[in-house]
Amino acid sequence: MSVAVRIPTILRTYTGGQSEVTAEGATLAEVLDDLDAHHAGIKGRILDDGGKLRRFVNVYVGNDDVRFLDDLGTATPDGTQISVIPAVAGG
Template sequence: MSVSVRIPTILRTYTGGESEVSADGATLADVIDDLEANFSGIKARILDDQGAIRRFVNVYVGNDDVRFLENLETKTPEGTQVSVIPAVAGGSS
């Protein structure tokens, strides 16, 4: 199943500058594996050494944060948009 993946600026060096790419997979894990097959090195920027989504990376399938769904086993139906968004830290002084 083909999905559209929105790539944040910080990861576009892996996608040749593309802000959106296509990937195949029935689950988020499959989609990330397909991204890695086509854009070597990107998976390590999304997942940590234990294979979990990095603490400061948010991933959405449609409008839903996968941490509140099934994490990497979240289904990715045909045509779904997946968004990878680095968390932004900050505060006021």
């Protein structure tokens, strides 16, 4: 299933400057594997060494935060938009 992945500015060095790329996969985990196959190293910036989403990276499938769904097992239907958003802290 083909999905669109929105890439934050800080990770665009992995995508040749592209702000949006396509990837294949029925789940978020599969999409991230496919994304990394075409843009080597990007998955390591989204997932930690234990294979879980990094604490300060938010991922949305459609309008829903995957942490409140099935995390990496979240379904990614054909045509879905996935957004990778670095958390912003401030005071």
